[in-house]
Amino acid sequence: MNFIVCIKQVPDTTEVRIDPETNTLVREGVPSIINPFDENAIEAALQLKEKHGGKVMVITMGPPQAEKALREAVAMGADEAILISDRAFAGSDTLATSYTLAQAIRRIGDYDLILCGKQAFDGDTAQVGPGLAEQLGIPQVTYAIEAEIEDKGLRVKRLLEDRFEVVETRLPALITCVKQMNEPRHAGLKGVMKARKAEIPTWTAEDIQADTARCGLDGSPTNVVRIFTPERGREGERLEGECSEVVHTLIQRLREAKVL
Numbered sequence: 001m002n003f004i005v006c007i008k009q010v011p012d013t014t015e016v017r018i019d020p021e022t023n024t025l026v027r028e029g030v031p032s033i034i035n036p037f038d039e040n041a042i043e044a045a046l047q048l049k050e051k052h053g054g055k056v057m058v059i060t061m062g063p064p065q066a067e068k069a070l071r072e073a074v075a076m077g078a079d080e081a082i083l084i085s086d087r088a089f090a091g092s093d094t095l096a097t098s099y100t101l102a103q104a105i106r107r108i109g110d111y112d113l114i115l116c117g118k119q120a121f122d123g124d125t126a127q128v129g130p131g132l133a134e135q136l137g138i139p140q141v142t143y144a145i146e147a148e149i150e151d152k153g154l155r156v157k158r159l160l161e162d163r164f165e166v167v168e169t170r171l172p173a174l175i176t177c178v179k180q181m182n183e184p185r186h187a188g189l190k191g192v193m194k195a196r197k198a199e200i201p202t203w204t205a206e207d208i209q210a211d212t213a214r215c216g217l218d219g220s221p222t223n224v225v226r227i228f229t230p231e232r233g234r235e236g237e238r239l240e241g242e243c244s245e246v247v248h249t250l251i252q253r254l255r256e257a258k259v260l
């Protein structure tokens with residue numbers, strides 16, 4: 001079985017700096033980590049491999065520094081890693097990101113299950129997983145808390161707001177993982193040593209035959225007009241009381257403010 005895990009390197013801080021020119025996050029020189037939900041996706045892939053055999057590959061689209069996140073994933077136990085990096089990918093929105101990842105996965109070719117995190121800590125859209133499945137034309141199951149493979153079938157238990165849902169589908173497929181799915185393992189010394197020596201190829205737009213008009217800022221229909229950190233301690237009114245009363249007062253306030 002071939003498992004592909006898509007991981008994103010995210011800033012290890014809430015104190016993010018925004019590039020006023022491009023309205024994108026300044027990532028250079030910022031301490032960064034593997035997106036926590038993606039650690040659950042790596043752990044889920046490793047557990048499925050231990051049960052069914054096969055190989056776990058981790059991929060990320062990002063700047064050269066994202067190689068560090070891939071090495072951490074190899075230290076956890078991933079067998080292979082690929083960095084998908086090119087200046088043409090800078091400023092990608094979720095459509096451009098899922099297109100670029102799909103091109104890389106088309107080059108990888110043979111896979112049974114793609115695992116993503118539920119969402120990224122910085123962009124927070126939860127769009128890339130479903131977008132990637134759409135690009136590849138494969139079934140997707142989001143918010144996975146359990147995933148089992150039988151023959152060529154997949155059975156996923158989804159965590160919804162107030163209940164669970166069990167979905168069955170065929171492979172190849174894509175799932176997005178929630179944090180309650182598992183406790184990601186910590187890398188051991190053997191893993192860290194293996195990661196230090198690991199060969200991690202970098203694939204450019206040419207290597208994945210990506211149409212650069214569909215990549216990066218140019219290929220992104222989403223135009224982030226402004227990103228800013230709201231001022232702290234802004235004055236505001238706290239509505240207290242019965243829910244229906246609070247809702248009634250809120251609607252009144254919104255009407256007074258001509259929002260509604």
Ligand SMILES: Cc1cc2nc3c(=O)[nH]c(=O)nc-3n(C[C@H](O)[C@H](O)[C@H](O)COP(=O)(O)OP(=O)(O)OC[C@H]3O[C@@H](n4cnc5c(N)ncnc54)[C@H](O)[C@@H]3O)c2cc1C
Pocket residue numbers: 006007008009024025035037038041059060061062092093094095097101115116117118119120121122123124125126127128129222224227
């Ligand atoms: C503050 C902020 C707001 C943004 N708002 C928007 C917006 O509204 N719309 C928009 O289109 N873009 C937005 N972006 C850009 C967006 O972050 C990027 O498009 C990003 O590559 C993917 O979206 P995401 O971070 O929301 O990831 P999500 O869709 O939340 O990520 C879900 C999963 O997809 C996988 N994944 C995500 N990115 C990568 C990657 N680069 N490599 C490998 N796997 C990956 C991971 O498994 C991850 O857990 C925003 C960025 C920032 C920093």
